[in-house]
Amino acid sequence: MAEIIGVVERLWRYPVKSTGGEQLDTVQVDERGLAGDRLYAVRDGAGRLGSGKNTPRLRHMDGLLRLGSRLGHRLDGPELLDPLGRPVADPDAFLRAFLQLEDIGLAREDAHSHFDQLPVSLLTTATLDWVREAAPCTVVDERRFRPNIVVRTPPGTPPFVEDTWFGRQAATADGSGPRFALVRASERCAMSGAPQPGLPEAPEILKALLDAHDGRLDALAEVSRPGRLSVGDSLALI
Known part of the structure; x- marks a missing residue:
C-alpha cells in the first residue's frame, strides 16, 4: 500500500x-x-568544473554562489545573472572578469555528468x-x-x-x-x-x-x- x-x-x-x-x-x-538541471557548468582549460571545492574533477571558484542562472522555458542555453539578479549579456566575458580567471567559460554537459x-x-x-x-x-x-x-x-x-x-x-x-x-x-x-x-x-x-x-x-x-x-x-x- x-x-x-x-x-x-x-x-x-x-x-x-x-x-x-x-x-x-x-x-x-x-x-x-x-530537465536542464546542472546542464551547464563553468569549465576551465583543463576541463575541471567550477565548484565550491577542489578535487581532480572540480576547481574551487570563489564567488560562483553569488551568481544565479535560469532557463525558463528554454533548454538551448541559460541566462547567467549577476549578484543583483540582472542578466549578463556575455556570460564568458563576465565570468572571466568577475572570477578573475582567464581560462574559463560556460560549457554544456557532454560525455561526463555535471552532477x-x-x-x-x-x-x-x-x-x-x-x-x-x-x-x-x-x-x-x-x-x-x-x-x-x-x-x-x-x-x-x-x-x-x-x-x-x-x-x-x-x-x-x-x-x-x-x-x-x-x-x-x-x-x-x-x-x-x-x-x-x-x-x-x-x-x-x-x-x-x-x-x-x-x-x-x-x-x-x-x-x-x-x-x-x-x-x-x-x-x-x-
Whole structure:
C-alpha cells in the first residue's frame, strides 16, 4: 500500500552548476533528472568544473554562489545573472572578469555528468525545521542545501525522515508523474554555510550536521520513470 510522505512544496533547478537556481511551478523529469538541471557548468582549460571545492574533477571558484542562472522555458542555453539578479549579456566575458580567471567559460554537459553525486535531491520541511533549531543564530534557507524537491511533511514528522526512505521508490500519489529510486543522503561540505545573496556565512550549520548526523542531509535519488512533477503534487512511497 502506498504511504503518503508529503506534498511538493517547492521545485528547484540549477541550470549552471554551483550558481543559484530558479524556482519552478512544474518541470519535466527525465532519466537525467529535472530537465536542464546542472546542464551547464563553468569549465576551465583543463576541463575541471567550477565548484565550491577542489578535487581532480572540480576547481574551487570563489564567488560562483553569488551568481544565479535560469532557463525558463528554454533548454538551448541559460541566462547567467549577476549578484543583483540582472542578466549578463556575455556570460564568458563576465565570468572571466568577475572570477578573475582567464581560462574559463560556460560549457554544456557532454560525455561526463555535471552532477557531483546522484541527479535528484529531495529534502523535507521537517529536516529544515530541525536545522533552524540547531543553528538559531543564522539564516537557514533551503538554498544552502540546493535541493531539487522540497517536500512539505505532516506535523510531527521527525527530522531526517529521509533516511527511512532509502531502498524504496517515491512517486506521485496518483501514479501519473515520475518515479524516483531513493538511494542515500548527501555528504555535506562547507558550501552548506557559504555566503550567497541574502544568506551570510554560517559555518555553524555544517557543525550541527556533523555533530548530529555525520554531516548527511537529504535523500538522493535516481529517476526510475520519467514524468511531469508540479508544486502541490502528493508524494508517496511505493
